[in-house]
Structure formats: C-alpha cells, structure tokens
Amino acid sequence: MRKPLIAGNWKMHGSLASVMALVEGIKKGCSSFSNIEILVLPSFVHLSLVRDILVSSQVSYGAQNLYVGREGAFTGEISGAILADLGCQMVLIGHSERRHIFNENLNLVAKKFQSALEFGLKPILCVGETQAEREANKTEKVIQEQLMSVIDLVGINVFQHAVIAYEPVWAIGSGLTATPEQAESVHVFIRELISQNNVDLAKTIRILYGGSMKPENASSLLAKPNIDGGLIGGASLDVESFLAICRAARNE
Numbered sequence: 001m002r003k004p005l006i007a008g009n010w011k012m013h014g015s016l017a018s019v020m021a022l023v024e025g026i027k028k029g030c031s032s033f034s035n036i037e038i039l040v041l042p043s044f045v046h047l048s049l050v051r052d053i054l055v056s057s058q059v060s061y062g063a064q065n066l067y068v069g070r071e072g073a074f075t076g077e078i079s080g081a082i083l084a085d086l087g088c089q090m091v092l093i094g095h096s097e098r099r100h101i102f103n104e105n106l107n108l109v110a111k112k113f114q115s116a117l118e119f120g121l122k123p124i125l126c127v128g129e130t131q132a133e134r135e136a137n138k139t140e141k142v143i144q145e146q147l148m149s150v151i152d153l154v155g156i157n158v159f160q161h162a163v164i165a166y167e168p169v170w171a172i173g174s175g176l177t178a179t180p181e182q183a184e185s186v187h188v189f190i191r192e193l194i195s196q197n198n199v200d201l202a203k204t205i206r207i208l209y210g211g212s213m214k215p216e217n218a219s220s221l222l223a224k225p226n227i228d229g230g231l232i233g234g235a236s237l238d239v240e241s242f243l244a245i246c247r248a249a250r251n252e
C-alpha cells in the first residue's frame, strides 16, 4: 500500500505574515489526519520560519530547488547540505518552471537529483510534457527521456528514496487539468518504465499528479489506482483548499 503524499508548492509566494498564517492553519487543520503524508515547500527564505512552526507536527517541509554540491562560490544558490541542515526532508527536482523558464537541461536535473540524495534529501522528480509535445504525440517519449536521463546517472535502486511527480506543463497554473484518465494513463506508463528496471520498486514508488489540482477535481484524480498523491501549486496557498485536497487523499 502506498501512503498518499500531498505536497504544497508555494512557489515565489508569501510574506512572513501570510506564510505564518498558512502553515499554522495547515498544522492545526490536519492534526487528526492519519495515513497521509503532508509536505509544504515554501520559498528558501521562509524555511526557518516554517521549521519553527512545524516542530512536533506531522507536516514536513522541503525546498523547491537546490544546486549541486555541498558548498562553493555559487552566488545566489542553495545546496542540499544547507537544506538538510535546516531540517528539510524533500526537495523538488526538475519542476517544469525550472526546466522551461530557467533552462535546466536533462543533465543538470539529473545532477541535482543525485545531489539531493547525497545529502539525505528525498527528491521529488517532476516530469511532464508541453502542450505542443502532447499534440505531437510525444508525451511518452519526453517523459521517458526525463526519467532515463536520471536513471542513467544514479541507477534505478536509489529511486526507493524518491518520489515522481507527473505534471503536464499545459495544466500547471492554467486552470486546465488532465482528466483522471489522461493522468492515469501517463502514471501507468511511468510505473511500467520503472518496472522494466526494477519490478519491486515499481509497486512501491509514489507517483504524484500536479497541474491545477483543486478541491473540485482532487477526489476523481486521487481515486485512480496509480495516482498516489498531488503536487499542488495555486490551491496550496489557501488553508481550506489545501486541507480539502488532503481529505480527498484520505478518501473522506
């Protein structure tokens, strides 16, 4: 049985006051939830504030990005070692905004994934196709490339410490959501790909869906057998909608 994971990706949002209210609301609202893992991903500068509020809470926190290596002359970058020192447990790797806006290529994404593991952080590897790629029937090819470039560098077995997030680029922040059937078919494809490399791992690895998941569509997406949780952007910035998605993952 795979424990559902609901992760809130707060992107470049929030002030000290709004982040405090958001994280306190989530902590309070989910204190009685069991059988679900809840993760918040604030901006780097809000991590210590979130850490202080989440002491002795079941909600964990992580980061949206990192740069490779332990330390060095890389102005403006944050390493896995720094994040681990702050108590982060997970980190997003290869989010489509990193790939498309900041031009992170397959090679850099794979190195970042490796670096997360090196410092004991669980990477959440984001994969997904653009609208043009979907229309050109290239969805599976693109996702295979995104996954294999990482597997080729680090091997398949370390994926026992990782999570995969399928996020169709055309659905992110656009209000468009993949239908549960569209999402499920890509999740099945990803699981089969993992299975070709490691049969047992394919049964346990969690594959999240992301892309305009909200309270109204969460239940139908999360009901699919291969969708093990969600990576939530916009709807994670509101306590009530985030908690509603968490409840949907618990099948309430």
Ligand code: PGA
Binding pocket: 009, 167, 171, 172, 173, 174, 175, 210, 211, 212, 213, 231, 232, 233, 234, 235
């Ligand atoms: P969205 O973002 O829920 O606002 O579409 C998801 C993501 O980018 O992780």
